[in-house]
Amino acid sequence: MKASDTKIFRRIMEYTKPYKTRYYWVIFFAVTLSVFAALRPFLLKRTVDNYIQPEDATGLLFFILLMGSALIVEVISQFYFVFLANWLGQDIIRDIRVKLFGHMMSFKMKYFDNEPVGKLVTRSVFDIESISKIFSQGLFMIISDLLKMVVVLLFMFYMNWKLTIIVMCAMPILVYATRVFQKKMQVAFEEVRTQIANLNTFVQERVTGMKIVQLFSREDIEYEKFKVINDKHKKAWVKNVWYNSIFFPIADIVSSISLGLVVWYGGMNILAGNGTTTFGDLFSYTMFIGMLYNPLRQIADKFNEMQMGMIAANRVFEVLDMEGHIQDKGKVAAPTFKGNIDFNKVHFSYTNKEEVLKGINIHVKEGETIAIVGATGAGKSTIINLLNRFYEINGGEILIDGTNIKDFTLKSLRNQIAVVLQDVFLFADTIHNNITLENPNISREAVIKAAKEIGVHDFIMTLPHGYDYNVKERGVMLSSGQRQLIAFLRAFVSNPSILILDEATSSIDSYSEDLIQRATETITKGRTSIVIAHRLATIVNADKIIVMEKGNVVEQGTHYELINKAEGYYKNLYYSQFAVES
Incomplete structure (x- = not known):
């Protein structure tokens, strides 16, 4: 041997x-x-x-x-x-x-x-x-x-x-x-x-x-x-x-x-x-x-x-023996956040060859809804991944309510942040279990109440067996818009301090869009929200828009401040990509 x-x-x-x-x-x-x-x-x-x-x-x-x-x-x-x-x-x-x-x-x-x-x-x-x-x-x-x-x-x-x-x-x-x-x-x-x-x-x-x-x-x-x-x-x-x-x-x-x-x-x-x-x-x-x-x-x-x-x-x-896991050395159990978020000189790269974020500074105040826009590969989704600590940053710091996110335990940090992705993943299980993810602290009554509040209940009840409807592997029994609605409800019932919508409204039908707009207004109310958006309405109504280009923040401000900026990056992006919706 x-x-x-x-x-x-x-x-x-x-x-x-x-x-x-x-x-x-x-x-x-x-x-x-x-x-x-x-x-x-x-x-x-x-x-x-x-x-x-x-x-x-x-x-x-x-x-x-x-x-x-x-x-x-x-x-x-x-x-x-x-x-x-x-x-x-x-x-x-x-x-x-x-x-x-x-x-x-x-x-x-x-x-x-x-x-x-x-x-x-x-x-x-x-x-x-x-x-x-x-x-x-x-x-x-x-x-x-x-x-x-x-x-x-x-x-x-x-x-x-x-x-x-x-x-x-x-x-x-x-x-x-x-x-x-x-x-x-x-x-x-x-x-x-x-x-x-x-x-x-x-x-x-x-x-x-x-x-x-x-x-x-x-x-x-x-x-x-x-x-x-x-x-x-x-x-x-x-x-x-x-x-x-x-x-x-x-x-x-x-x-x-x-x-x-x-x-x-x-x-x-x-x-x-x-x-x-x-x-x-x-x-x-x-x-x-x-x-x-x-x-x-x-x-x-x-x-x-x-x-x-x-x-x-x-x-x-x-x-x-792989050491590729996130170091969970935090000692602080994350409380219910107020929602102040600070990215201070944050550097990050997926590989050693190319830096994705180049020392960016982003500051989000409690209760604000900010929209992040930019071309593909600008680093928008990377910001979301780093806030959840799916990856470790190479330099700088990320703070929530003045505390470095590394000081929080991973579980408690992620429990306070809910994410709705563009590509919604559903398990081969019932709608109820996909919403609660079998969290014993979320009752069926709480799910139904939340569904009615954001306008999803009627849609669910049209399905065979309602909340007990099995959506099969990856939710193939539902349309993309319906899957998005389930994802919104999943985020809402978790009662997060911070909400993230990562291009969550980019590929839905008109019927689902109305429901999602109502759901968005409901679940963002009173909490800090970060939206990576392709839809005009979300951008225009945001408290602040952050414009990114090749890993840098190139502009910040409200829609009306940026649209009136001569030769501004957002202005050009708006008229080439978003204005057609209006």
């Missing part, structure tokens, strides 16, 4: 500490299983030599009952050994999966920008499931098999050392073949895991973006791409099958040759009448050879299962 594999193995074994009692019981039943499995051939030898040949019926019956008792103990030990090993494995992967999911939820958005969803799904589901095989089909099975081989050899040497030497002569060949097979399979399994991750990523993205695939008639192109990826996946598994096809026949041949030599040598001794070998020896050794070689042959396969689990564990630990 490599040093890196040893390190991974030790790390996995750390997760067995809460289950020490069960771990020791597994070891106990492994030992019991080994002893009683090897005891049966020994009892068979005694039965043949001492009771069948002398024709002692009474002794024969006793030893038959003794062998039956040994078999029962072996079966019981086998049951508890397999059951407890699998149970332990499932508890361990449950703990790792919970830890992994919790760790992933703390990542910065930058991590999810760079990592494909399919890869993370593979790590969270398939790779973790492979880790359980370390315990259910790997480690404990190998320990059990090795113990069984040791006990079998002890019995064999005790019974007939000459026959045992013959059997052992062929073992180096099988040990060597096992080692070569194990190394080849390690490489093969690594390739299999890589191809599974690639396949999952491809399918996840294409299924999610199926509308785009069909809109642009890319079915044939994506189909051909899938065939290539699927073929690589097949080839990785075929290599795996190829190594198995070579190894197991070799193991069977070595085992058969050993059995033949034992029968030949033992038979010759019996015919010579020198008394060194008995019929009981031949009977028992036919069982012993299988019990010695089969575990040795299967150990290679179990090493592969264990190796596959180790590879999967390494991939999972790579995610667990």
